[in-house]
Amino acid sequence: MTTSFLLIAQIVLVILIVIAVLLQKSSSIGLGAYSGSNESVFGAKGPNSFLAKATFTIGFLFVVNTITLGYMYSSVAQASVVDELLETTNVVAPTAASVDVTAPVAETTPVVPVAESVPSTPEPEATTTK
Numbered sequence: 001m002t003t004s005f006l007l008i009a010q011i012v013l014v015i016l017i018v019i020a021v022l023l024q025k026s027s028s029i030g031l032g033a034y035s036g037s038n039e040s041v042f043g044a045k046g047p048n049s050f051l052a053k054a055t056f057t058i059g060f061l062f063v064v065n066t067i068t069l070g071y072m073y074s075s076v077a078q079a080s081v082v083d084e085l086l087e088t089t090n091v092v093a094p095t096a097a098s099v100d101v102t103a104p105v106a107e108t109t110p111v112v113p114v115a116e117s118v119p120s121t122p123e124p125e126a127t128t129t130k
Helices: 002-023 030-041 047-077 081-088
Strands: none
Touching: 002 047
């Protein structure tokens, strides 16, 4: 359950960091053109310092979440499937006393001879000429 929560958080962090990077002012403006009218909300310097801090914070959370997910998956990957099967099932090897060594007797059916096939046309008789 913890890994599924961290995976969902990872997806949310990716979306947030993409939005934060695209909102920052650049030479091609990007999506920052849509946030130009609300500069007074972020203070006198505008949204640049706020977005830079937000991008750094989200990036830091993203890296920490990635390392945590990597650690959790590597600890799970060290367990072998065979080890788990041996722990959950009690497999007992058969002993010589418990093995039945007698061969099963096969039922015999009487063999019925197949009738010879009779040719449908009589063979021509051999004629001798003198």
